[in-house]
Amino acid sequence: MGNLNFRPLWRYEDAFIEGILNTLWLTVIAAGIGLIIAIACAAILRSGPKLLRYPVLGYIELIRNTPPIIQIFIVFFVFPGFGIRLPPFTAASIALALYFGAYAAEIIRSGLDSIPRSQVEAGHCLGISGFQVFMHVVLPPALRNIYPSITSQFVLLLLGTSIASQISAEELFHTAGVVESRTFRSFEIYALIAGIYVCLVMAFRVFFAALGRLAFRWPTRR
Structure with a gap:
């Protein structure tokens, strides 16, 4: 421990910066695609046709009960056997998006289910359409309820990008x-x-906390 020397690392400053940017880009891509998957799955599970619910449930259970590194290996090593050959970064983005989408789907569904049915019925009584009820009555409080869980899942995704190195x-x-x-x-x-990961996580937590205060400023009680 007395021979610690960080000086040789500084010559690789550009490589570390590129690695950080690629990690952030991978996180954003996976989270964006994963959110689309999650919203679609949550909508199907909540009010979609029963024929589609079983495949969605199967996807969620499969992803949530297998290690993400296996999922990445399947996309990168198994898919080429079916004629689908992907670059490492693309394969990692797809696998992590599927991983994030499975967990976020359950979070979003729980948020939608947390809205009392009486609140939805009150919106319909006002004579507005079902889409308007969803956008103005259901979605805002549901987003506030799931916001901490979604942001925590995003942080876990950021840390989980490290398995893409495999x-x-x-x-x-x-x-x-x-x-x-x-x-x-x-x-x-x-x-x-390790220090860089800690700094990235803390920066995102500060950003998400500030964003949450701006986006959900209305009071929860009268």
Whole structure:
């Protein structure tokens, strides 16, 4: 421990910055696609045809009960056997989007179910359409109810991008492995990487807290 030396790492500053940007980009892409999947699945489970509910439930249970690294390996290593060959970054984005979508679907469904039916009926009594009831009566309080859970899932997704290094997707953890193989400064590199992840998580938590205060300013009680 007395031989700690972080100086050799600074020559790889550009590589670390690129790894951070790729990690953020991978997180945003996976979260964006995953949210679309989650909203569609939640809508089907809540009011869709019964024929579609079973495949959606099967997808959610399969993803939630298998390790995400297996899901990434299937997309990257198994799909080419069916003629679907994807670059590492694309394969990681798809696998992580499916992972995020399965968990977010249950969160969104619980948020929609948390709205009392009497509140929905009161909206219909005002003579507005079902879409308007959903947009103005159901969705805002549902979003506020699930906001902490969704943002926490986003943070978990950010940390989970590190497994994309197993298929050589060029994110932060993969960059750490490359630099470690060249400098042999294992402790310094992974201490630095851990610090970067902590900073990213704290930055997102501050951002989400500020965004939540701006987006959900109306009082919950009279």
